[in-house]
Amino acid sequence: MSCKTFFSQRWREGTTIPENLLFTGRSGLLVDVDTPLDYFMVKDHMIETLVEENNRYSQHALMGKELSPRQRFKQWVEVTVGEMWAFLGLIVGTRLIVIENIAEY
Secondary structure, three states: OOHHHHHHHHOOOOOOOOOOOOOOOOOOOOOOOOOHHHHOOOOHHHHHHHHHHHHHHHHHHHOOOOOOOOOHHHHOOOOOHHHHHHHHHHHHHHHHOOOOOHHHO
C-alpha cells in the first residue's frame, strides 16, 4: 500500500467545529522561586553526581598512562561543584548570547 493510499483511507475532511474553551485560571508562573537559579531545574545532587563521575572518569582515563611533562593532563585537578555550575552557566550563556570569538566569553 502506498503512503498516499494509506493516508487517504484514514483521513477525511471534517465538519465539526471545535469548541473554544475559555481559560479561567491564573496565568503566569505558578511556582515560588527565590532566585533566578531556581528556574533552572537541576538540583544540587545532580551536579554532585556530574562532578563525581567527571572526576572518576578522569582518574580512570589517566590510570597507567605515561604522560609527557608538557601534557595538559599532567596538570589535571579534580573539578568542584562550583566549577561545574560555572561550566554549565557558560554553556547556557553561549547559547543565549552569541559572540564570534570563544575567548570573549
